[in-house]
Amino acid sequence: MLKTILLLPAILPAPFMLPTLHAQPRPELRAVWVATVDNIDWPSRGNYNSDSQKAEFTRLLDMHQRNGMNAVVVQVRPATDAFYPSPYEPWSQWLTGTQGKPPAPYYDPLEFMVAETHKRHMEFHAWMNPYRAEFKIGGASLAPTHITRLHPDWFLTYGDKRYFDPGNKDVQRHVVYVVADVVKRYDIDAVHFDDYFYPYRIAGQVFPDMASFSLYGNGMNQEDWRRSNVDSVIRMLAAAIKKNNPRCQFGISPFGVWRNADKDPVNGSNTRAGQTNYDDLYADILLWLRNGWIDYVAPQLYWEFGHKAAPYEVLIDWWNEHTYGRNCYIGLGIYRANSNSAWKDNTQLTRQIDALRSKPNINGMIFFSSKSFDKNPNGWNDSLRLHYFKDPAPLPVIR
Numbered sequence: 001m002l003k004t005i006l007l008l009p010a011i012l013p014a015p016f017m018l019p020t021l022h023a024q025p026r027p028e029l030r031a032v033w034v035a036t037v038d039n040i041d042w043p044s045r046g047n048y049n050s051d052s053q054k055a056e057f058t059r060l061l062d063m064h065q066r067n068g069m070n071a072v073v074v075q076v077r078p079a080t081d082a083f084y085p086s087p088y089e090p091w092s093q094w095l096t097g098t099q100g101k102p103p104a105p106y107y108d109p110l111e112f113m114v115a116e117t118h119k120r121h122m123e124f125h126a127w128m129n130p131y132r133a134e135f136k137i138g139g140a141s142l143a144p145t146h147i148t149r150l151h152p153d154w155f156l157t158y159g160d161k162r163y164f165d166p167g168n169k170d171v172q173r174h175v176v177y178v179v180a181d182v183v184k185r186y187d188i189d190a191v192h193f194d195d196y197f198y199p200y201r202i203a204g205q206v207f208p209d210m211a212s213f214s215l216y217g218n219g220m221n222q223e224d225w226r227r228s229n230v231d232s233v234i235r236m237l238a239a240a241i242k243k244n245n246p247r248c249q250f251g252i253s254p255f256g257v258w259r260n261a262d263k264d265p266v267n268g269s270n271t272r273a274g275q276t277n278y279d280d281l282y283a284d285i286l287l288w289l290r291n292g293w294i295d296y297v298a299p300q301l302y303w304e305f306g307h308k309a310a311p312y313e314v315l316i317d318w319w320n321e322h323t324y325g326r327n328c329y330i331g332l333g334i335y336r337a338n339s340n341s342a343w344k345d346n347t348q349l350t351r352q353i354d355a356l357r358s359k360p361n362i363n364g365m366i367f368f369s370s371k372s373f374d375k376n377p378n379g380w381n382d383s384l385r386l387h388y389f390k391d392p393a394p395l396p397v398i399r
Helices: 050-066 109-119 169-185 210-216 222-244 277-281 285-290 312-320 348-357 370-375 377-388
Strands: 029-034 071-077 123-128 132-134 155-158 161-164 190-193 249-252 330-332 364-367
Touching: 029 123, 029 370, 050 109, 050 370, 071 109, 071 169, 109 123, 123 169, 161 169, 169 190, 169 222, 210 222, 222 249, 222 285, 312 348, 330 348, 348 377, 370 377
Parallel strands: 029 071, 029 364, 071 123, 123 190, 190 249, 330 364
Antiparallel strands: 132 161, 155 161
């Protein structure tokens, strides 16, 4: 009996298969604030050795890169001082222990930080404080070249701090010169201001700017005049930044409430914040967004879901509706971990990320602040690394 033998080819053709498609993450800023004032995040208090500072900063960067961050926002001008060699302001006391003293061995911290950040394909946003001149009066000696010694008439004392007078035209020009100098000399990706414009109100004290109001008020009421002072410096900064580096962004991280609805039923949020940007800090963020003076806004929404005065869910909706076509990143308060019952809930932060990602006009987030990640609070480092930031995301483009 004959057997039928089927001869198979030595190599079988592979079956046709469709390529596996993975959804690309939408562009998203994933950033962290690195505060240098009072040695909050970097360098650690008492670490005045340049090599140790470099090692500490690279460890910090590596941690955030592992967690999935694609940008850092580093404070380089905390109080009219500098973390770089400046022709206008002295070396920071929080860098070397003594204001005006250069680092030893000598290096340029800003140049170093930008290079290390870019080496990891992350953005570097240079965070500056526009008006704070002395963090705590008498807390440390001021260098002979500090601007408060050179131009004492530019400054006002309020509480335990000394501030530039925002209504002084020389002050406005000085702030622009300082920022333009950094933009020209360093390959930064953004200039970043936080919420400190006019200072937060102190009960029973009046901000002492009557002299400049009398000189420059031009018939306006004092509150409109104060807002116009901040508007002026923002507009000048926007022009100076783009003139010196068109690709450099200008971002503002304001207090989380622009205005309460009881003051502005049309544009205000359904909140009961004790102080607001428009009415107390004299920062008209919506004007700056509408006019395109800033490239992004990063409101500090450090409250939990259901907060009695400023609920996260209310404010995330409000900011989503008031971006005016600019990028919006939400400031998240990881530092609040375990501070109350709401922040002991290990889903508080991750639910906030889910909420902001559900909004079409929200383009990312910034966490305050770096040192909070050192102890992996509530396992949130793990949540970011293994889930939320597992897949890299491209950075948002300037709109």
